[in-house]
Amino acid sequence: MFVDRALITIKAGDGGNGITSFIHYKGIVGGGPDGGDGAKGGDVIFVADKSKTSLADYYYKTKYVAENGGNGGPKECFGKSGKDVVLGVPLGTVIKDRETGNIIADMFYEGQKVTVLVGGEGGKGNARFKNARRHAPHFSQTGEKTESKQVILELKTIADVGLVGFPNVGKSTILSKLTRARPKIANYHFTTLSPNLGICDYYDNPFVIADIPGLIEGASDGAGLGIDFLRHIERTRMLVHVVDISGVEGRDAYEDYLKINAELKNYSKELSKLKQIVVANKIDSFDSEDRLKEFKQKIGRKHKVVPVSAITGEGLDTLKAEIYKAIEKLPPVKPLEFEEFKYEKPDKLYYEILKEGETFVIVGTLVEVLKRNVVMTDMHSLAYMHKVLRDRGIIKELREMGATEKSTIVIGGEEFELLD
């Protein structure tokens, strides 16, 4: 199955907890703290992999969670780092943040690696909190928790040239003749159901051609296979617009040409502004000479018309040369432009005091950090929290807001009295 869009949920690993432990040997009383640190959780990393051609993997499995960091151990043992999750995607995959719609990455180059989510930091064990005044800290830090994120993966094929045209005009046949690609070819409409890529070896200047399913009138409103596949030629440098000059299907090549261009314009201005070479295919058919003459007249100077027969091979060398002549003057395919994505952890210093009568509730990321660092049942630990509150001016702020010894101060679900 060809999948070119997927919505997945990713999550980096939580940090492992630091632990509280004391040296414990037979016969030794009052050994010092030896609780080790927790380890960092695994990251979520995307890698561009040219061996992948669709996003099918992400249709079947939609949740990817990196391993949590291991907890610390006694004897100052560190926890084991959480394993990263590495997700391979085809070249040209654009990763977007579902929530904001912003582009996180354009996986453009083979082997390109982007870390989208960073694992939580490990918490410190109590051995790390020992200092000259605090010989036996009874507290340790829990690991940092991470949040999950929904991302949209969207494949935007990277090719130099895009083939467009009605069904059955011979697009796939042309691809099979210009490149080593072997797409399905048959005498019915919508033979091609998903994009095909081929490399045309033009001397030392190979270029990539993309063949997409045929378009029909009304494609931009969903007729036929619709216009979704145009996404795959959106970033090409030019289009090769194929028409069937044989008239065997009872259609007029010039009408077709106008209709396809109308659909392209409906899809996107940029796409309709791309350079086009028009290929009049099937010139081997009966009476095609007259029809070609008329067609060329109607097109006039709007586009260059190259007559070919994909079956006999006539005109294909000229087509190759014309394509190369055109793309040589065009800028190379570039990754999409977007603001550089920087993974940001929540601002640790933020807090807010909410007042409800005599109750003062402190909320914000500072509280989350305090919750990680403070063991509510431990005296030393509470003294540390009090110091943080005083140092940050929160105690003063509470006083200014009218808090007294009778007030209730709520921090992370626990209630306290106000002390200076």
Ligand SMILES: Nc1nc2c(ncn2[C@@H]2O[C@H](COP(=O)(O)OP(=O)(O)OP(=O)(O)O)[C@@H](O)[C@H]2O)c(=O)[nH]1
């Ligand atoms: N006589 C003649 N027939 C051709 C020529 N090129 C292609 N055909 C035939 O036209 C039919 C359609 O060819 P495809 O290459 O599958 O056409 P397509 O445009 O890719 O069609 P879809 O994938 O359905 O959009 C096949 O039967 C081909 O053999 C040609 O130059 N001359």
Ligand SMILES: [Mg+2]
């Ligand atoms: Mg085809």
